[in-house]
Amino acid sequence: MNTALLLMTLLLVAVAALVVVTTHDPRRQAAPLSVFSLCLTVLFVVFQAPDVALSELAVGAAVVPLLVLLTVRKVGRR
Amino acid sequence: MRTRDGLALVGGTGVAALLVAAFLRMPAVGEHAHVYRDLVLPAALRANTPNLVSSVNFDLRAFDTLGEETIVAAAVVGVLALLQPPDRRATPPQRGYVLPAVRFSGYLLLPVAVVLGLDVVLHGHLTPGGGFQGGVVLATGWHLLYLSGSYSALQRLRPLAWLEHAEAVATGLYVATGLTGLVVTGGFLANFLPLGRFGSLLSAGTVPLLSVLVGLEVAAGVIVLLSRFLAHGLGHAR
Numbered sequence: 001m002n003t004a005l006l007l008m009t010l011l012l013v014a015v016a017a018l019v020v021v022t023t024h025d026p027r028r029q030a031a032p033l034s035v036f037s038l039c040l041t042v043l044f045v046v047f048q049a050p051d052v053a054l055s056e057l058a059v060g061a062a063v064v065p066l067l068v069l070l071t072v073r074k075v076g077r078r
Numbered sequence: 079m080r081t082r083d084g085l086a087l088v089g090g091t092g093v094a095a096l097l098v099a100a101f102l103r104m105p106a107v108g109e110h111a112h113v114y115r116d117l118v119l120p121a122a123l124r125a126n127t128p129n130l131v132s133s134v135n136f137d138l139r140a141f142d143t144l145g146e147e148t149i150v151a152a153a154v155v156g157v158l159a160l161l162q163p164p165d166r167r168a169t170p171p172q173r174g175y176v177l178p179a180v181r182f183s184g185y186l187l188l189p190v191a192v193v194l195g196l197d198v199v200l201h202g203h204l205t206p207g208g209g210f211q212g213g214v215v216l217a218t219g220w221h222l223l224y225l226s227g228s229y230s231a232l233q234r235l236r237p238l239a240w241l242e243h244a245e246a247v248a249t250g251l252y253v254a255t256g257l258t259g260l261v262v263t264g265g266f267l268a269n270f271l272p273l274g275r276f277g278s279l280l281s282a283g284t285v286p287l288l289s290v291l292v293g294l295e296v297a298a299g300v301i302v303l304l305s306r307f308l309a310h311g312l313g314h315a316r
Contacts, residue, residue: 050206051131054198058214063300066221070311 009043016040026072030065037061126273127282132203136288140267144252146210147292151249154299158242161306164313176225184226191219199293203282209289213296220301229312238305241298248295255284255291 016036023029037060044053105112122133135143198205199212224232256267263270267284274281 051129051208051211054207054211055214058211058218062218063214063304066218066304067307070307073311074313 005046009039009046013039013043026068027076030068030072033068034061034065037064125269125282125285126276127203127285128277129203129205129208131206132208132285132289133282135208136203136285136292137269137283140256140284140288143288143292144256144267147249147252147295150296150299151245154245154303157303157306161310163306163309181226184222188219188222188226191215191222195219195297199290200279200286202289202293203285204277204279209292209294210296213293214300216293216297217300217304221304224308229308236301236305238302241302245295245298245302248291248298252288252291252295255288259284 013036016032016039020029020032020036023032037056040060041053041057044050044056118130118134118138121138122128122130125133125137127133127137195212195216197212198207198215199209202208202212220236221232223235259268259270260266262268267288269283269285271283271287273283280286
């Protein structure tokens with residue numbers, strides 16, 4: 001059961017990462033990037049690393065997609 | 079283009095081979111023998127720090143954390159230097175349409191995020207978390223003001239001049255704490271405060287102090303950093 005859970009979350013992360021990579025428009029990439037970070041957060045919790053999970057949740061799911069969105073908006077306007 | 083692809087292929091294959099070699103020698107998940115854990119656990123218990131990760135971050139490897147803190151400070155200084163505020167005095171952005179449900183959840187979650195951030199910072203030595211995580215939660219949670227309220231509300235409740243100073247002062251105080259340890263005990267960043275009772279809020283010596291300093295630095299730094307990105311993304315003068 002435990003191994004199945006670990007494998008399932010690993011698979012979830014892999015699928016989410018694939019979606020991020022195959023999204024070509026950077027404008028749309030921020031949303032799957034955020035979801036990918038959420039999947040990574042779940043993975044870290046399952047692997048009993050709550051400290052890293054908190055970092056990933058705050059930085060990966062919130063700050064980085066926001067920076068990407070703001071940068072794309074600025075660069076796209078030129 | 080071809081050369082670049084070839085180079086990437088060679089590099090990627092090398093990294094993949096190294097990763098496979100490393101994974102093959104990794105101890106199995108949940109195994110009982112682990113050298114680092116057997117060294118860290120007694121050290122953390124001696125220092126009355128229930129959260130082993132914080133014990134590593136702010137006691138055993140506090141010097142590494144100083145380096146990481148400096149990286150955050152350098153990133154903020156870099157953004158401040160490279161992203162000068164736009165020149166033109168454009169009007170602050172117009173209020174766009176936000177779904178009422180989003181607005182409502184934002185108002186609901188703003189106090190929750192702030193309390194959670196403070197909790198994660200202050201209990202870094204007891205429960206999962208610490209200065210870095212709590213600081214980022216505080217900084218991002220504060221931006222719910224923009225999502226639910228307005229940009230001018232965020233601007234009014236975001237004293238950037240103070241935050242820039244707070245970031246620098248917190249980084250400096252981390253070094254000062256380390257130097258105090260050097261003077262009192264003879265080791266840079268060594269603990270010099272009483273260890274207290276195991277599991278109580280005021281315990282674990284310098285671990286909560288350093289955690290709070292990092293929390294202050296990270297929260298202020300991330301807000302300052304995001305302010306420049308927001309100013310450019312929304313196209314207005316600071």
